[in-house]
Amino acid sequence: MAASSNLTVITTAGTGASAHVVLPKGEYACSVVWAGTPGDLDIQVGDGTTFADLLDAPNGSVVNVIANSSPCIVAGGMSYRVDVTTHTSVATVTFHRVT
16 A cells, blocks of 8 residues: 555654654644664754754643654644654654644
């Protein structure tokens, strides 16, 4: 079966900032799956040039992932990447359009 055109993926290759994806307008379910032992990463949001850590609520906590994650909902019309602190195995970050 062909991949959905509503699916966007980031795959990590080491520590630091990953490549970014630009999501069209809408809402997306974002999930992280580690290939082996989980590392440590923060999800970041920005305009494609400048990024900041994604917060779980206004003035909330940074969305930090240290295990396979349950999906969280993020807004489209923005760019997303991850900032990897500890890379013990490949992390696959998937954004799937839900609306």
